[in-house]
Amino acid sequence: MDNVWSRSQKAPRQTLTLERIVAEAVALLDDEGVGRLTMRRLAERLDTGSTTLYWHVKTKDDVLDLAMDEVFGEVRLDDLIDLIDLMDLTDPAGAGTGGVHGADGVGGGAHGVGGAGGAGAGAGGAARVTGVTGATGASGAGGVSGAGGDWRAPVRGLMRRWRAALLRHPWSATLLDRPLMGPNALRRTEFLYETLTVAGFAAPKTAAYSLSNYVMGSVIMQVTWERSGDTDTGAFLRERADRYPALAEHGLEHDWDATFEEGLGYLLEGMARSRA
Incomplete structure (x- = not known):
């Protein structure tokens, strides 16, 4: 007998969410690169129609912005925040006097907006550092060493x-010219500004600009170089050693x-000397 009660019931299709869209977009970009990302291609991978996709995101640029912010969400902050409380602000590498209150912000999920602490510290006063609880993602190779109360350790x-x-x-290197205004990117930039402020930099924006551009430049150079394939520049230059x-x-x-570690060390050492 064939009727509605005799037929096996199909499992309901999983509801499409923004989180699923972003996760699949990142996977597509990892697999195929920015050039292959289209709304139709993304909808196919999600086993849905483009019309359904447009309920959540309006344009491809929306998807790219969300994917980039998801990458920033992989950068853990929890243990770095703990290092701020260990900073010795009476040390020449620190920042004059004053203490640091505990973290007081409230972190969100992958797309939530974290609470922001105050960014200034009066003379002999204290500054609050943005808290990010429940930070998601892996730290990768970004361990912390030399954490002896030095502001340079969390930075x-x-x-x-x-990095x-x-x-x-690697596809993210081609999108670093976009405004990084997502909650994950802003939360980490806020952490950098506040750390530099607590460390005593009168112009944290300039210091943060130098650091962030060093990271972005190094990533773009490495990704571009590695995509170019094997090029024996050494032989080319040795043949022209009289000129170069x-x-x-x-x-x-x-x-x-x-090279990245050595260059970052130069940059941080110069910053420490300039503010001392």
Whole structure:
């Protein structure tokens, strides 16, 4: 007998959510790159129609912005926030006097907006650092070392983790010219500004600009270089050593991790000396 009661019931299709859309968009970008991302292609991977997709996002740019912010959500902050409370502000590498209150913000999920603490510290006063509880994602290679109460430890950890997250998703290097205004990106930028403020930088925006552009520039250079394939620049330069003796000696190839670490050390050391 064939009737509605005799036929096996199909499992209901999973409801499409913004979280599913973003997760699939990141997976598509990881697999196929920015050039293959279209609303139709994304809808196919989600096993839905483009019309349904447009209920949640209006344009491809919306999807790219959400995917980029998801990448920033992989940058853990919880243990870095703890380092702020260990900062010795009487040390020359620290910032004069004053203490640091505990984290007072409220973190959200992958797309939530975290609470923002105050960003200023009066003379001899205290500053509050943005709290991010329940931070999601992996830290990758962005561990923290040398955390002895030095403001450089949380900054170094943030820069390492930011770079690692971008390199896990090489397509992100092509989108770094977009305004990074998502809640995850802003929460991490807020953390950087407040850390630098607590450390005593009168112009945290300038210091943060230098650090963030160093990270983005290093990622763009590495991704671009690696996509170009094997190029023996060393042989080319050695053949022209009379014109480019320094380049012939040192070359243009990099141990990318070591070069990044050394360059970041130069930058942080110069910042420490300038504010001391």
